[in-house]
Amino acid sequence: MRGAVVLLGLVGFIGPAAEALDNGLALRPTMGWLHWERFMCQIDCDRDPDNCISERLYMQMADVMVKEGWKEAGYEYVCIDDCWPSRQRDAQGRLQADPKRFPGGIKKLADYIHSKGLKLGIYADVGKKTCAGYPGSLGYYETDAQTFADWTVDLLKFDGCYMDWTLLGEGYMNMSKALNKTGRSILYSCEWPLYEWPFKQPNYTAIRETCNHWRNFNDVYDSWSSVKSILDWTASHQDVIVPSAGSGGWNDPDMLVIGNFGLSHDQQESQMALWAIMAAPLLMSNDPRDICPRSKELLQNRRIIDISQDPLGKQGYRTAKVDSFEVWERPLSQNRLAIAVMNQQEIGGARGFVIRAVPGWKICDPLCNVTQILPQYKELGVQTPKSKLVISANPSGTALLTVTPISSNFRRMLYRQEAIKQKYTNL
Numbered sequence: 001m002r003g004a005v006v007l008l009g010l011v012g013f014i015g016p017a018a019e020a021l022d023n024g025l026a027l028r029p030t031m032g033w034l035h036w037e038r039f040m041c042q043i044d045c046d047r048d049p050d051n052c053i054s055e056r057l058y059m060q061m062a063d064v065m066v067k068e069g070w071k072e073a074g075y076e077y078v079c080i081d082d083c084w085p086s087r088q089r090d091a092q093g094r095l096q097a098d099p100k101r102f103p104g105g106i107k108k109l110a111d112y113i114h115s116k117g118l119k120l121g122i123y124a125d126v127g128k129k130t131c132a133g134y135p136g137s138l139g140y141y142e143t144d145a146q147t148f149a150d151w152t153v154d155l156l157k158f159d160g161c162y163m164d165w166t167l168l169g170e171g172y173m174n175m176s177k178a179l180n181k182t183g184r185s186i187l188y189s190c191e192w193p194l195y196e197w198p199f200k201q202p203n204y205t206a207i208r209e210t211c212n213h214w215r216n217f218n219d220v221y222d223s224w225s226s227v228k229s230i231l232d233w234t235a236s237h238q239d240v241i242v243p244s245a246g247s248g249g250w251n252d253p254d255m256l257v258i259g260n261f262g263l264s265h266d267q268q269e270s271q272m273a274l275w276a277i278m279a280a281p282l283l284m285s286n287d288p289r290d291i292c293p294r295s296k297e298l299l300q301n302r303r304i305i306d307i308s309q310d311p312l313g314k315q316g317y318r319t320a321k322v323d324s325f326e327v328w329e330r331p332l333s334q335n336r337l338a339i340a341v342m343n344q345q346e347i348g349g350a351r352g353f354v355i356r357a358v359p360g361w362k363i364c365d366p367l368c369n370v371t372q373i374l375p376q377y378k379e380l381g382v383q384t385p386k387s388k389l390v391i392s393a394n395p396s397g398t399a400l401l402t403v404t405p406i407s408s409n410f411r412r413m414l415y416r417q418e419a420i421k422q423k424y425t426n427l
Ligand SMILES: *[C@@H]1O[C@H](CO)[C@@H](O)[C@H](O)[C@H]1NC(C)=O
Pocket: 022, 023, 024, 179, 180, 181, 182, 183, 184, 185, 186
């Protein structure tokens, strides 16, 4: 079975990841909110003042993130995407925010976001123009890095439109150096490999040294086919990309679209579970001012976030495809394992999966303790290598579990405690 081959990956090729960008940031996958997928380039504030790209939008997001438990759950960065700047640089060649939509300017917005205990992200482009046609940073890397630092920005998403692909690496590296030179720690989110893949296999050692996370594949859309295509791309390139992930630098499969229009609840659970398994940045793009309570509860699920943020910092792999199920596994700290079993049969009802068929189940020798997190929290108790446990997942849904090995010493201790208890209760 293919699973056996990939399993080697889990134990064999995970050495220490190469050196990460040394800016002290993204030690765990970044968490926050990013405007693009939900709000795109809606700039007509006369027609739609509540949803246009304006300082009001980010201030309202910051308010709701504090009030509705998002910040407490770990969502920290409020991020602006494309379409924020004015069409022209100022007289000194600096980027400036659109004066009508950002009357206070970015520095004042950053002060507001910081006053809520949150961080502000901004967007720019390595080439001549941004993807939506606003001024790009080519030729202005140092100026723009300094402008963002002066504004006390905390994260830069640096897109790759309108750039000669042979200069992508140089451009991304130059901006990384320019950010460092400002002396302000600014989390650096890149799209270098996404724009390079059509021409050559990117150098992930260099990317990890340069960026805190990096997009590899297409933009996410609000649809199950989009989420599935991202998972498929990731699995089919996992031997190349997974070893590059680790504390300080992560593969970025793009935003969480949970809480929008396109995914069923089971599919939302699948995205959340698999993004945690992939050690992906959890940047949601939705409208937390108006979100269904079940989606909110899923996004704020402490047990899933704990998997995402696990201190071992290893990204998971797809380890098997059997009987229209996909199995993904992520090694966790304290020798634990997270397992996601996704039901890919998009017809019929819930189907069962015999859990001992998971390639990593061997950590249950001699015993393990299993906790199911999705679709419901359930303590499934102590299991053995021969366990008959069957877990169930709905079509396009996912069962998410954590498995904790129980050592034979621990088992001896349990027996001893049991024996002592017996002895005294027998008295
Ligand atoms: C700049 O890079 C140096 C060396 O890699 C590092 O020690 C320093 O913390 C970095 N500074 C910032 C602000 O990222």
